[in-house]
Amino acid sequence: MYYLTSYFLIAILFYIEYHYEYSRITTTIQISGDDGGSTRFLVLSCLLSLVVSPCWEIFVPIATIGTVAPWIGISCMMVAMILLRWTMLANPFYLRAMATTDDQLICTNGPYRYIRHPGYLSFLLGWIGFGLTVNNWIALLMIFVLFTVVYTIRIQAEEQMMLDRFGAGYQHYMDETLSF
Template identity: 50%
Template sequence: MTFVVLILAYAILASLFYVEYHYKARTTTTLQTAGDDRGTTRLLLLSYLIAITTPLVCLLLLDTTTAMSDYVKWTGLGIMFSAIFFLRWATTVNPFYLPSLSTTDDQFICTDGPYKLIRHPGYCAFIVAWFGFGLTTGSWIAFFIIFLLLSVVYLLRIQAEEQMMLDRFGVDYQQYMNETYRIIPYVY
């Protein structure tokens, strides 16, 4: 059962990346790259590699007597599906959503949909998806490695993006930061 759930989880992850990377900003005329992303792109790629291989290593090397129940694994799949819909919502309401750290010459700060409460619904969706993926692994060790690793790396990415947005929009983005949360409404 673990293997079936894990295969489904990999398929859902692929769908999540498809939604993000095949989305084109609707009003883009000229991209302005951020310059220094503080190494977060490389960190994300390395973290993805670790997160994707961790369940397989755990399946092969660890004792499965402390594994999660099937209910927890299927719940993880449900969480991953909800992350896809949340990401799709974020990409739909924000005409300037881009998977890279860049802005456009005609960009403005989106405050619609999930952006009313949180500044980074895309990253939130990915953190939630990796949380769900960790649950689908069937291993508490894999879950903690995946969730903690990706959460830390996404938080570093968020800091780099916020600096880019402050550089681009200045006081307007600072005001938006004062009125919203980063990724968890009313918490953080």
């Protein structure tokens, strides 16, 4: 029932990131060599969530969460969009790819003051919202586990890249903030 809305909102979340990244001008991007396989795992998790999650409600209707869950899910997805936009406004160096730019600095503004990876938190919150709109415990659990694992792997690889680039400055930032 809420599928169209959830697919529309998750598409908007991706569009916000896409539009920001391709509308800004940046200096030379330095791609990191090893993302720990997180890019492939992330793509697979997205596809599984988009294709398999709705099937759980159809084939296992006894696992329904309740009538309020889809509305909570839609709210989570809206909050995710706001957080992602705030993240991008606060950090002029925000990149979807695991990379840095020649002129990049450590961002400590906006949500980065409290959390090192608000972009990943935005997407995790958006995917949890998607799982809630599917209105099935199994789908929600699958989405939560998949994306928590994939973002944890990605964050570990990204933090190593940032430590290699910024050294003690980034270590101090890590000591002062939460991961995601």
